[in-house]
Structure formats: C-alpha cells, structure tokens
Amino acid sequence: MVTEPELGAWIRFLRAHAAVTRELSGRLETQHGLTLSDFDVLVQLYYAPDHRLRRVDLARTVLLTASGITRLLDGLERSGWVTKARCDSDARVTYAVLTDAGVTKFEAAQATHRADIEQVFGSRFTDAERSTLAELLGRLPLAETSPACTGEGETA
Amino acid sequence: MVTEPELGAWIRFLRAHAAVTRELSGRLETQHGLTLSDFDVLVQLYYAPDHRLRRVDLARTVLLTASGITRLLDGLERSGWVTKARCDSDARVTYAVLTDAGVTKFEAAQATHRADIEQVFGSRFTDAERSTLAELLGRLPLAETSPACTGEGETA
C-alpha cells in the first residue's frame, strides 16, 4: 500500500470511510431497510422542532444536493415515514415532516444503529481520543454554510 | 445539528468525508477527467512492481468490490492508461498494467492532486496532528485482508 508520509492520513481517511461505511450501511440495510443517508435525515428530523425541516436546510446539513434530497425523501415518503408540508409564508419552500410512523421507525432503528456505530467505530477509541478525532475532523471544510438559515417567518 | 456526545466523532467523520471528497473529486474531474477512485487505482499501479497488479489485489487495497474494479478498469482501458495482461501460471487471473500513457497521465495528475489534497485536507493539521489522525483512523477495520496475498508463482 502506498503510504507516503504526507498522504498517509488522507489515504487512511478514504479507506476507513469506505470500510466502516460499507459495514454499517449493510447492517442498517438488512436490519431496517435504511440507507446511512436515510438514517441521517431521520435523525435530523427527529431532533428538529416539530419534527420538521425545510428541504434546503436538510440538504445543507446532511451534505446532499437539493436534488439528492428530493429523491431521498421520495423514498421516505413512499414508506410513509415523512410527509410534505407547505409553508404559509413562502410558497417555494416545502417542509419535510416526520410522521408518527417515522418517529416509531427512527426510534426502532436508532437503538441498534447506535450500537453498531459504537461497535464498528466508537469502541476503537477512548473518550479522549474520540474528542481529539472530532476536533480534528471538525476543522475540515463542512461546505459553505452561509448563515442565512435563521428560521424566518415560520408559524405553521 | 445533532451532536450528541458519543455520535459527534462519527457524524463529523461522515460530514467531513462528504465535503472534502466532493471538493477534491470536483477538482480532479475538471482538471484531469479522473475520479478519486481512478486516481487511487493509478497510484497503486504506479508504485507497484512492474506497474502491474492483480485485479483482486487491486480491489482489496482500494476497497472496491470485484465488479467495481472491472468497471473502473474498463474506463481506464478505454482511455488507454491501463491494459490487461494474462498470467502464465494461472489463467483465471488478469493483471492490470499501467501503459506508458498511463504513467504520463498519473504523473501529470499527481502534482496538482497532491497540492489539492494538501490544501483542502492536510493544511488544516500540524505534522503531529496528521500522525495522530492517521494513527486513529488506522485502527478502524480496513476490510478483512486475509493475508493470502502472497505473490505466488508469478514470473511472466
């Protein structure tokens, strides 16, 4: 394996992502029929106020493109875990809202998936190392989050 | 953003990969018409003895499936950067060999891509941090590399 000094960290980063992701994705798929991205979206919606988020914001936080979110949510909507909601103050925006079934689904998936993450990923590090890792990774560019995301006129 | 303590590192890992990967992949694509995986494969071949590697081994080190490698190499072959070579001692195996054009292509791509990696990824860390990161990431499961990869009767 080519591990020139400077590239070492980058290569390992790529490999680690491929391996861990494949493992976790497989488990999540067989146990719950969800993608990692599906789960990621469900997490965000679950913890969002009212279980609801604008699609654009969702796209920005899970790092998908707008069209990516459309297609992903298509799937979750077909499964009945998410629905659309119109925005009174701005007819362009559509909210993605977790349904009751979606809440249930997420809570079911959460338990095993967290355990899987812990087993495949987290358990390899001490708490201190985990923080270090999080801090280091946090320095990487997480997309240009223009802070225009101030929840504007949103009432229902 | 949901950043529960235990999941923090994992979430950042996912996000960081998505963001950095997208950026680097975009640059590599527009500058050289290559995928990150394409480049990864070219690196491995470039530094391999004789610029040649069995497809299975290639698949294992870059963490693609066998079919993934087939299709990826299809592309590189069509572009003339890689060719197939039969193995005398075992008719099942096919080698992937870098052509002269492939060597040139890689050397051209390497320069700018390394700089891009450094800029987007590496420059955010000190040397010490880089080692720490590499060490931590290195603990993650890098696929079950069954050590059967001992270069057997290969002379051709």
Add this chain to the structure above:
DNA sequence: GCTATATACTTGCGATGTCAAAGATCCTAC
C-alpha cells in the same frame, strides 16, 4: 480421471447521487 469446492473475473440489474435545466415563487428597484 472426475467430481466438488474455491477463486478470479464479468455482467445484469438496481440503488444512490450529481449536474444541468426548468418551473414556481419571492424580492427589489424602478
């Protein structure tokens, strides 16, 4: 030699996700 199993590779199909373009709505300036 012959069958059984393992390994190397390819192919069909489906899933995911991107980009570019288009439609709808909003906002600002005049």
Add this chain to the structure above:
DNA sequence: GTAGGATCTTTGACATCGCAAGTATATAGC
C-alpha cells in the same frame, strides 16, 4: 406594477458502485 434576479424544488440524463448470478479456471479428494 413590472422587470430582473435570487431562491426552492423537481426532473431527465448520466455516472458510480454494490449484489447476485454466471462463466472460467484451479485445486483437492476420491
């Protein structure tokens, strides 16, 4: 109020990649 531009979303065309299945070859057991 109207033109111009920005923002939100969807859609079509396309690329990548995994899984399952199939083919070809090798190896071990009989």
